[in-house]
Amino acid sequence: MLEKILETVCGKNGEEPKIDGKKIKGTLVLNKKNVMDSIDVCASFLDRVHELFGKGVSLQLISAVHGDSENGSRGKLGKTVFLENWISKVTSLSAEDEVTFNVTFEWDESIGVPGAFIIRNHHHSQFYLKTVTLEDVPGHDKLHFVCNSWVYPAHRYTYDRVFFVNKTYLPFDTPEPLRLYREEELINLRGNGSGMLKEWDRVYDYSFYNDLGSPEKGQDHERPVLGGSEYPYPRRGRTGRRPNKKDPESESRLPLLNLNIYVPRDERFSQVKFSDFIAYALKSLGQVLVPEIKSIFDKTFNEFDTFQDVLKLYEGGSGIKLPDGHCLAKLRECVPWELLRELLRSDGEKFLKFPVPDVIKEDKTAWRTDTEFAREMLSGVNPVLIRRLEEFPPTSKLDLETYGNQNSSITGEHIEKNMNGLTIYDAIKQNKLFILDHHDALMPYLERINKNTNTRTYATRTLLLLQDDGTLKPLAIELSLPNFQNKEQGAISRVFTPAEHGIEGSIWQLAKAYASINDSGYHQLISHWLNTHAVIEPFVIATNRQLSVLHPIYKLLHPHFRDTMYINALARQILINAGGILETTVYPGQYSMEMSSFIYKNWNFTEQALPADLFKRGVAVPDPSQRNGLRLLIEDYPYAVDGLEIWSAIKDWVEEYCSIYYHSDDIVQGDSELQSWWKELREEGHGDLKNKPWWPKMQTRDDLMETCTIVIWVATALHAAVNFGQYPYAGYLPNRPTVSRRLIPEQGTPEYAELESDPDLAFLKTITAQFQTLLGISLIEILSRHSTDEIYLGQRDSPEWTADIIPKQAFERFSGKLVNIEERITRRNSDKRLKNRVGPVNVAYTLLYPNTSDYSRSGGLTGKGIPNSISI
Template identity: 70%
Template sequence: MLSHIVEALTGKNEEENKKKIKGKVVLMKKNVLDFNDFGGSVLDRVHELLGQKVSLQFISSINGDPENKLKGKLGRAAYLEDWITTFTSLTPGDSAFHVTFDWEEEEIGIPGAFIIQNFHHTEFYLKTLTLEDVPGHHGPIHFVCNSWVYPAEKYKTDRVFFTNKTYLPSETPEQLVKYREEELVNLRGSGSGQLEEWDRVYDYAYYNDLGDPDKGSDYARPVLGGSVEYPYPRRGRTGRPPTKTDPNSESRIPLLTSLDIYIPRDERFGHLKMSDFLAYALKSVVQFLLPEFEDLGDSIHNEFDSFEDILQIYEGGFKLPEGPLLKNIFENIPFEMLKELLRSDGEGLLKFPLPQVIKDDKSAWRTDEEFAREMLAGVNPVIISRLQEFPPTSKLDPNLYGDQTSTISGGHIENKLDGLTIDEAIRTNKLFILNHHDALMPYLKRINSTTTKTYASRTLLFLQKDGSLKPLAIELSLPHPDGYQFGAISKVYLPAEHGIDSSIWQLAKAYVAINDSGVHQLISHWLNTHASIEPFVIATNRQLSVLHPIHKLLHPHFRDTMNINAVGRQILINAGGILEATVFPAKYSMEMSAVIYKDWVFTEQGLPADLLKRGMAVEDSNSPHGLRLLIEDYPYAVDGLEIWSAIKTWVQDYCNFYYTSDILVQKDAELQSWWTEVREKGHGDKKNEPWWPKMQTRGELVDSCTTIIWMASALHAAVNFGQYPYAGYLPVRPTLSRRFMPEPGKPEYDELKTNPDKVFLKTITARLQTLLGISLIEILSSHSSDEVYLGQRDALEWTKDVEPLEAFDRFGTKLREVEERIKQMNNDKKWRNRVGPVNVPYTLLYPTSEEGLTGKGIPNSVSI
């Protein structure tokens, strides 16, 4: 009765007396040009007229609900305002909406999370919710969401988003604990069933989707992972049914819908990245239809007749022939794609940008100095090692492979060591080796039974007084014709500058470059970054809540990785895919990478440990990074150690803020579950290895997180973004060889005397494979317009905690200092290996970059 009297006197009812809290929601509506959902967008506008379609409810972080297992009390539902009148751009962009909450302070207090329900017909991308003037709270409250929200009918449980406050599991407010736990359960899924695009499930599977045995035995490939013979990191599970032919192989989706392979929607490329990726990939649409394109061989002259002929694909373009096969290839390609693929004048030309390696000098790449320099400052600077015994020996089982000891003798090199004996050169750390022998030898018989003809190789080099490397000898080896058990048949080639010996030497270097190209793509690039990181992505989302400090630390370094890996499995590394068509191991490529994964050690993936393992550095407590490089002018290592140090300092400052003792590490249930799952599931074929950190100390946590970030950011940048600048001109780094070395008395040897360039070009990658290869690496070497680089975040309010934000600012400052130092060293002629004969400065570990083909920049993640 009293309340009615008050209402009558004041003219206000109880609802009007409630305090109102304003919020701002930033989201991206599903774009009306998002391929196929124009109708859904229109329906959303129509149905919004009939009622409020996006609701938000706060979850208290202070007050529990006794009737709901003491979960945080729920506030009243509030709704997004003005959905219809808020303009949706035809291009990707953000929309800001107001939302007004009835504030019941005694019920909610301080919100720690909110539930959102989408009653529209289409999904939207929820970026942030910001609250101002919350009673009892100083400053705004930020919810950084960055997630696709599908219609509520698609979900079995509510979508919950937490504030940007960070909590260890044991420190989480009691009212949020159940919500935290339930969210992780949802992300793990049931472990069964085919996953749909709106599912948010992170789970593991073997690499059993590379082959397509239903197409025939030529397309069958072994399952990688789960066996002693072919161990492998795990990839994201899709739940697709098995093939009809092989129950252990997962069926594949049709090639032309390849970008729709399942990954959790939040792991998909954003709109800008997708448009950029497609724009670059359009030139390669032909490659996606590789079998049809290969059939064009009869109508295309498939040889480059001269180096000038190769230059035409950059300077004049490559004219595609006309005919029914071309019509079949192009008939299903949308018009907008064709405009990218072909020149707008209708001439049908494929044209590529000029690679940096030949911009300044068209032939400097052929020098011995440049050949050696790229082992230290090229696209694959992670293989070269110090020679510690002579002659080089093999680790292959002699019972299976006989004597594989190198046949390079003292007589081949002892007069080229600046007066040193071989023992003195080894003792003074002057001899180095690029060793592609043991990895390739077991596969050579199978590889060479195809159209490929190649060798296992060892290359010896000498460190000169000016800091540059001089090639001393190249050994090319084949299995003994009577069987592997009889060892290798080897021949040694020596540098020469004139006559046919010079032409033979150029071919020997080409065989080495071919080996290095294959090992680079399969091991340095794919296995050691893309494949090895994906288990960490999956485990982090399954076991570490978004509230967890380590989730917040690592999450930016996983952006787009599952997406690019899924695309890779579908069109690049699959049976008959682009990689098999363009690198020398062909159908044995992925199988060979699995055999090499047997020697993968997590703790050796960090830069200092890798340099020590390869003998490129020694421990030295007086040196800035605790080790001393044995080649002072080793650009990858010099710049890499600066980046490594900056990452480690940042990780240490961050982790020590949340973990004030080792006990907190040991008692962190989520952290321990995460690390157990990384070892036992993600890298399950390595679970019993003794080298795994035990995750019992802050030091182990810091070292492990530093290594993960290094692999995902700087290591990937170093072996990826130089691909087109260095290898876009394929003679520098051919990817396969079609003939063995010419032998005296053979027609090829006589031709080598009269036309060495033609023999060289007939030996290395042919025209069509060249076009395929450079189209691919142009895509892989390009930065998208929305790339986020090391030392950057895509949301300023990614955490509420001040000290980590300050540490992150210091990290960014340090990286800017590294950029300046790289510029200075590249301009200092003292450092011969930083620029080299081709006049291409080493910038692959320069932290930031512009969009496009720049040859620099370290994205946070394996994002392309």
């Protein structure tokens, strides 16, 4: 009792009492750095020492209503308070264990309602600040700050770390005391454009793709700089590493095994995600081990002799036996034990056993049928290229003077015999002819690929007929080579038509393989890497540089950028670099990224909208009576049917959300941050295409809504459709080979005789070799897995992502629509009339199943679920 009286009279700890003051309780949730988090094993100990010397973690509230005239009218600062009991909060070895701290702020009328706070970390090590919640704020029940950011020691910054309340303000609506804090935060995130960036730097900036080659290793490791006039490309995040000593235009590379590539720290994987990803990183080390492993296994492990040998790779198969003890010892000399252990798996007896891919789970041979070959163009891993044939024969858009005549040599005589009595004229008129055309994309590089790499392949065109039951029937495959002797004469082409038996049937199977090889490379380089990963990264950078966390469009788009910069940085380090896994396993080899630059020249942002894409490919026609104003010409087109429902749900959500904050076109035009964002995105992020007329002008609400819908679609559903089916379909490489090693054999050659006598062996000797197969499916197994901490479309990482009630209600409606879509997808997959939903291999199309109702987050090779971002 005496202690209470003295405290009232004299104040706690001798301070002057604040009779009219009020206490605001705060709760911080964070992850402390622990000894498992890095090589800094002293982190926890040193933080405790800093606490003992009074160097703790401090916070100051910033008023949203009262400015300080002596501090540039910035919000008045509250009294500094420190976190207590840091030492008593034991650091767990678990990467994701949260620690909660309570803190008490003093409040009076001179502070008013807090709109932000400053946090200073005086410890030795960083921590991850998740949320701060203030209770009993006068006039408010609770105030939430969703932080989700790493806070490094204060000496690492030249400015204060400021976090804003989870309210939403357009720039001109921002409370005056918070405006300078808002503007200064964006300036800090832009950096000064110079210097090598460190892990604690919070800088978003642009750079060319000038870090793929290693010219110091010789000519074979040189790669052109992508981005600029000669090789246009989207920009990537700047790291500021020093120039390469041999080529100053190129950036020096980190050692191959170093995955600590700079991206702003908050863009890196969580510890859970990184743990899930580590197997991918370990397998990727295989690229430096290629010579060593080849030298050990060439004599006995270079080829698959039968399809049964391929099946032995998978669970339930007998496995590939390990080499003898001497070879195993040699292997351990050149392979890190962690990687060797991953390759050996848990039983220690089989080499590289994989889960059984969906495409062969029920039937080991159905993938070879013409029906399945065609179906996968509509519901496989790359269902975004097939288009309607509007003129016959197919024509080329390649420059006639440069490439000669590249038009197709397919004739009516080739195909009309298989067209169910239709003529070509009738089929075109009735919208029944379709084509999978890889000719123009590949032909400009085909001569160099076939001369300078181990690949021997063709540029392909595949013609198909839409049948009355909704399935597609292959009619012909054209295989074309450049005319090395006389380019002016154009392509040298051969046309093959379906056959089931004898040598003709064997050659037809090879022709389908060449078409699949073309499609595999185009899928990986263009449909997947370029059209999702690469084109979205400039949006990530521009959003963080130009849109404040208080901005409504930041709150709308930011969840769809999670982990994208880091997965792209890892790709530059171990996948798309010179000699990387992609070059090793996909047919364009060293020309892979250059070829993607050639195709980026024709990239069009507005055509990434699903309806626009379907119109462009001629697989849909305008129909105002339909939900999206179109009618599909292939009614049973699973990717398009499911995709249009997802597209509509996203579009409705974006329109409802944007309408809350933008009541007129004038507000769009007057939004300074939004206009700076869009200008920088076009002129810097996609600067090589800045003068294209198709960019939205960002002058109307429609411009804004269209842009945001496209960005979210690409970062979520489009990426899911072209990524998570990789292992289910391509995990069995004969179904989706990535390389061909020889051309169609000529009569009278030993290869032709082998094709007659043992067509399966000839097929396997033509497609991807054994080592490349092992490396390739190791990669796509990891790429196809959902992380255990995945956040799916229709979910948010925090229920307090905004304090605005109306957007929350709109988001709940969006989530509900996705649940309804899931139910309709399930019903469609059960409808036996829809033959393209499942097909001969009995694999249901679930790649656009949102998975909003599955909160177990078990991860793995589920083959369904639309993550919120491009995060793998």
